[in-house]
Amino acid sequence: MRRAGLRARVTAGFTVGALILSAMMALVSYHLTRDALLDERERTAVRAAYLEAAVVRARLGTERPDIVEILRSLDTGQDRRAVLWRNGTWYARNADAGTTEAIPEPLQQSVRDGRPAIQRVRAQGQPAVVVGVPLSDTTAFYHVDHLHELEHTLQVLGLVLTLVAVITAAAGAGIGWYSTRYTMRPIILVAGAAQEIAKGDLGARLDPATEPDLAKLTTSFNDMVDQLAQRIERDRRFAADVSHELRSPLQTLAAAASVLGRRRDHLDERSATAAGLVADEVDRFQRLVNDLLELARTDQPADRGPVDVVNLARQVCRSRQLPETLLERRDLDDRVWVVDRRRVEQVLGNLVDNASRHGGGASAIRLGRSAGMYYIEVDDEGPGVGTDDKQVIFDRFVRGRTATTRGDTEGTGLGLAIVAQHTAAHGGRVAVLDRPGGGARFRVELPEDPR
Structure with a gap:
């Protein structure tokens, strides 16, 4: 079960606390008001009972x-009833209901x-107060x-207090x-700045004036980013300098390896094999240096411009002796994208x-094109990419388990890292998916709006 967020928990805490406090205050207020009104009503009933009893005693x-006429002469109103018990007989002003x-x-x-007495009862289903006054034996x-x-008033009071508690x-x-x-606004600002930095925007900073109480946090964060x-x-710079310095000796080694390669027919079998291995490793070393130089330049902003990506993709296919029939277009009316041609x-x-x-x-x-994004997808027919490898396959010097299992040593482990860096420079995203029917599908998404 997913745990609720901090904002939801704090809001729920405030809500429950306010509800409990308001409910307790409403309950106390209701009981105090109820007791006060009942006590006042009982005192009123007692005074009225003694006054009426005095009138009845005098006229008896x-x-x-005429007992019935005496009771009728009392001003009891609609809510009060007066009855007399005399010599074992009950008398009332109207029919006893x-x-x-x-x-x-x-x-x-x-x-x-x-002994005079008072008691709360229910008469005809309604609450009432009975006051008894002895006049004689x-x-x-x-x-x-x-x-x-009074009960209606208390019901209205209870409803009002309940509404107050809810409000x-x-x-x-x-x-x-x-x-x-x-x-949480400062935390949100820090999280937003951290996301921008993770995307490659090392110019993201926090404004110390926004939250003076968190000036120390802001300053520390900005210092850390600096x-x-x-x-x-x-x-x-180190990677670029080292790669640049390695180019000269590599070119010399490549030239020497080329000479050896041309003379392989004049060498014995063992020497020819060694010459071939040297040539392969020099070639791989050159590709590694070139990739390192490319990575050193990926932090630079993308140099955007109009590019016919369909024609560009065809050129890539031709340069690798791939049939242009592999190229597919999906919902793409505009062949021209505003992107960095070299990077794409x-x-x-x-x-x-x-x-x-x-x-x-x-x-x-x-x-x-989909949902405001241009996309590039490349499908392959291999064994696919494992779940664990999907998390790290775009990191530098990471090679999938399938390549390691096959003993494949041609790759440098930087190709997909360069893809991720070039995609990030455009403000896009890259992912590896499972291709329906088996294999892997690499998907690069680039925003249509270059801003």
Whole structure:
């Protein structure tokens, strides 16, 4: 399972933290508000019950009191009910719709014993507060206060607090995303500069003024790049100087080997074999020196210009005695590319030579256009490239396992490295793929836009 990125984890942390905090505050606020409203409602119910009980007690002291009329005279409103228990009989202002059944028996017993009582109950499916007031040994007054409006208010309050918690969590996610974006911006800048350097742009630098708090990191990074550029330049100059110095003695050796080669018929078999080996190794040495010189120059910018790549590919085929029928065009209306002619010619030549040496020969050379990129593909009929070799085959002095197994010593191990360097100079990319039906397919992609 792939682990989430740093930005996602930090944003999720902010979101969860904000949600937990807001949920806890909402829960506490709800309970505190609920308890305060219920306590206030109970105190109101108790005051109203005692006032009504006083009125009922006074009017019960008259001769032949009309209990129902007394209860009707009370201003109970829509949410309150008043009932009277007298001599074992219940009295109410209207028909009893379950009010007396809602009064708990323990509360009734407490009132009969002469102790006022209060209790929260559910009457007719709605929350209510019952207040019982003893008037005499045989009479008790009960005040039932329904709380459905208060319950509705608490429901609205709970919904509002839930929305606040959700909004707070969303705000926490936004703050987390913004914070990670701001704090990771220097890392993104460093990563971008590192990618540019990896592509060969040794002029990439970080601006110390962008993030003053990270000035030390910026300065250290720029110093590292400066030292790296100097080291690469020294190595390039060293390779170029050594290769250049080797050319003179190599030319002398090549001339001597040529003389020996022409006189092989006058030499004994052993000497003739040795002369042939010397000539082959001198030739290989010359190709190695030429490749080193080419690599020393690959760090220079590409010298772009209009190039008829189709004609260029045909020339490469003719120079290697390959049939031009190998050349294929795919979705390519424009034969002219804006590229460095010398570099592209060497890319084509090296890929064809690699196919000849290690892939049993080129089976197709393809020029095409796709997704804003021009591409060159060279297929071969060899055993293909192993997964491990695909990771390093474009490095310098790396030769595939198949070449090593066959004892192939003709290659220098620099041909594909030069291909990769020339491709990078154009801002493109190179890859090796598996060819359908077997073999390898080397693909070079070059951007249409030369900028």
